[in-house]
Amino acid sequence: MSGGTSGVPGAGTPPRRVDASMSLINEIMQRPLDPGYAAAADARVRAGLPASTGLRTPTLLVGAILLGALLVTGALSLRVPATAASKAKQQLITEIDSRRHNVDAQTARVARLRAEIDAAQAQSLQLASQGQLLTQLRDTELVTGAAPAVGPGLTLTMDDAPANKNDQGSAVDPRTNATTDQGKVIARDLQIVVNGLWAAGAEAISINGQRLTSRSAIRFAGQAILVDYRPLTRPYVITALGDSSSLPAEFAGTDGGSYLQSLTDNYGIRADLKPGDRLRVPGDSSLNTRLARPQGAGTAPATGGPTSSGTGSSTTSPTTTETAP
Structure with missing residues (x-):
C-alpha cells in the first residue's frame, strides 16, 4: 500500500452540504431581491433619497379604498333581498295570525249566539206545547x-x-x-x-x-x-x-x-x-236553518x-x- 493515500473514498475532501440540492431555493431565500432592483435601491440611497416602499405610494392607498368600497357594496347588495324577503314573510305570518284569531273570535261569537237562539227556540216551543x-x-x-x-x-x-x-x-x-x-x-x-x-x-x-x-x-x-x-x-x-x-x-x-x-x-x-x-x-x-215550514204543511226530507x-x-x-x- 502506497503512503499518503487512504482507502476511504472521498477522504481529504470537504463534506457535501445537506441542502446542496436546494441551491435555487436557498438563493431565493437569502437574496430575494433581483440584482437589478438591488442596484436601483442602492443608487437611491446614495442619492440621499429615502428608501422606496410600496406602502408609501398614493396608488396603493387609493386602491385599498376602492377595494374596501367594492366589498362593502357587494355585501350590502347581497343582504338587501334577504332582508326584504324576511320582512315580507314576517308581515304575511303576522297577517295570517291576525286573521286566524279573528276567525276564532267570530266562531266563538257564532256559537254563543246559536246557544241563545236555541234557548229562545226551546222556550218558545215549550210555551206553545x-x-x-x-x-x-x-x-x-x-x-x-x-x-x-x-x-x-x-x-x-x-x-x-x-x-x-x-x-x-x-x-x-x-x-x-x-x-x-x-x-x-x-x-x-x-x-x-x-x-x-x-x-x-x-x-x-x-x-x-x-x-x-x-x-x-x-x-x-x-x-x-x-x-x-x-x-x-x-x-x-x-x-x-x-x-x-x-x-x-x-x-x-x-x-x-x-x-x-x-x-x-x-x-x-x-x-x-x-x-x-x-x-x-x-x-x-x-250549519244553519235554510228551510222551515209551518207545522202541518209538510216536512222537508231528512x-x-x-x-x-x-x-x-x-x-x-x-x-x-x-x-x-
Whole structure:
C-alpha cells in the first residue's frame, strides 16, 4: 500500500452540504431581491433619497379604498333581498295570525249566539206545547251535526313517522301516488280512515275539534291539511262516537282499517286507537236553518249522514249519542 493515500473514498475532501440540492431555493431565500432592483435601491440611497416602499405610494392607498368600497357594496347588495324577503314573510305570518284569531273570535261569537237562539227556540216551543216538535228538532240537529254530541266511541290519534324511520316493510304500497316524504300524514290518508270509521258504524266524527258533516271536506293546500278551510296541526286526533265495544273491531275490518295498518307497517306512521265511554264531539257552527215550514204543511226530507269528503256512507239517527248540554 502506497503512503499518503487512504482507502476511504472521498477522504481529504470537504463534506457535501445537506441542502446542496436546494441551491435555487436557498438563493431565493437569502437574496430575494433581483440584482437589478438591488442596484436601483442602492443608487437611491446614495442619492440621499429615502428608501422606496410600496406602502408609501398614493396608488396603493387609493386602491385599498376602492377595494374596501367594492366589498362593502357587494355585501350590502347581497343582504338587501334577504332582508326584504324576511320582512315580507314576517308581515304575511303576522297577517295570517291576525286573521286566524279573528276567525276564532267570530266562531266563538257564532256559537254563543246559536246557544241563545236555541234557548229562545226551546222556550218558545215549550210555551206553545210543542214538546214533540222540540224533540224532533233536537234529533235533527244531532244527526246533521249542528249540535254537539256526547257518547261512547273511540279516539284515533295519527301522527307523522319519526324522523329516523327509513326502512319500509314488504307489504303492498297503499298509496298509488307515492311522494318523496312518505312518513307524513296527508289529506288522502285522513279521508280514507274517516270513511272507514263511517263504514264501521260511527255516528259522529270530529278531527282536532272540527266536526265532520255532510258538507265537510278534508283537503290539502301545499303542506297543510284543511277541514272546512281550517288548517289542522299534528297530531291528528279523530274522535268517533259509536258502540265502543264493536267499533274498533268493525273499523279494523274495513278498507280504512287495512289502509291505516299498511301506513303503519310501510312508513312508520304512528296510530293510537283508544276506546272511551264518554267522548264529546262539537257541533258545526256553520250549519244553519235554510228551510222551515209551518207545522202541518209538510216536512222537508231528512238529510243523510256526514262524510269526510262528500263520498262517504250515510248514517241514520244516533242510538248511542246524546246532545251535549
